[in-house]
Amino acid sequence: MKDIEKQYARAFSGVAGKQVLAHLRSITVERVYGPNVSNEDLRWWAAQNALVHQIENLIQRGNNLTQ
Secondary structure, X not given: OXXXXXXXXXXXXXXXXHHHHHHHHHHOOOOOOOOOOOHHHHHHHHHHHHHHHHXXXXXXXXXXXXX
């Protein structure tokens, strides 16, 4: 899996990649729901967060391999 980790690190290392990742974080991880959020919306949000965290973890591991 090390090759794909390097590819994620490479894909998100430039200005455009960092902007895309920041945008993904802003619409998922940093999103705030009110107290009346539905169970379905919470599950959708959790799945989106998991995907963004997975991308960030792959980037971090890829960066560690190249150092």
